[in-house]
Amino acid sequence: MANWEELRGRCMACRKCALAETRTNVVFGAGPRDAEVMFIGEGPGENEDLQGEPFVGKGGQLLDEMLSLIDLDRTRNFYITNIVKCRPPHNRDPLNTEQDACIGYLEEQIDLLKPKIIVCLGRIAAARLIKPDFKITREHGQWFRLEDGVWRMAIYHPAALLRDPDKRPDTFADLRALRAKIREVCTRTY
Numbered sequence: 001m002a003n004w005e006e007l008r009g010r011c012m013a014c015r016k017c018a019l020a021e022t023r024t025n026v027v028f029g030a031g032p033r034d035a036e037v038m039f040i041g042e043g044p045g046e047n048e049d050l051q052g053e054p055f056v057g058k059g060g061q062l063l064d065e066m067l068s069l070i071d072l073d074r075t076r077n078f079y080i081t082n083i084v085k086c087r088p089p090h091n092r093d094p095l096n097t098e099q100d101a102c103i104g105y106l107e108e109q110i111d112l113l114k115p116k117i118i119v120c121l122g123r124i125a126a127a128r129l130i131k132p133d134f135k136i137t138r139e140h141g142q143w144f145r146l147e148d149g150v151w152r153m154a155i156y157h158p159a160a161l162l163r164d165p166d167k168r169p170d171t172f173a174d175l176r177a178l179r180a181k182i183r184e185v186c187t188r189t190y
């Protein structure tokens, strides 16, 4: 099996899909490589593409603020990355072909990290990592446990919370459920 540096090197040099033509930086992921909790978004936006770091724009700031309320901090106790590692032009949804080209990197990241809990940020990540017909308005905050034994939940994407602040109370409730699950199944996060 690959190690983190070898995987990162391969990912940074990737030219498997057309997003390689338009990206500034590959956004591999951030956070401790032994975290028990993993957050997964859909793909880098403009700020992420420019800085090479996931969730560093307005949505990322909101996410960091909300997660700090349940004592989660990306420098300390969670890992964060995306389904696709390069920015789709004009922030469109990543195409299935782009997701298919890229998903192997995420699968290797999951194999290396061995998270206890995966939190999908938004519908695109949930459709890929929980079930294809995932309904974010109905199924956010619910726990799913697939064959690998990893607990999975989706919350609204931070961009949706910026667009529609009325969704924030639901997300706070989901994060309280996340905190409870962390206390139940994680040993090093808190």
Ligand code: URA
Residues within 6 Å of the ligand: 041, 042, 043, 044, 045, 048, 053, 054, 055, 056, 059, 082, 121
């Ligand atoms: N939106 C995402 O899904 N991922 C990022 O890294 C930034 C914005």
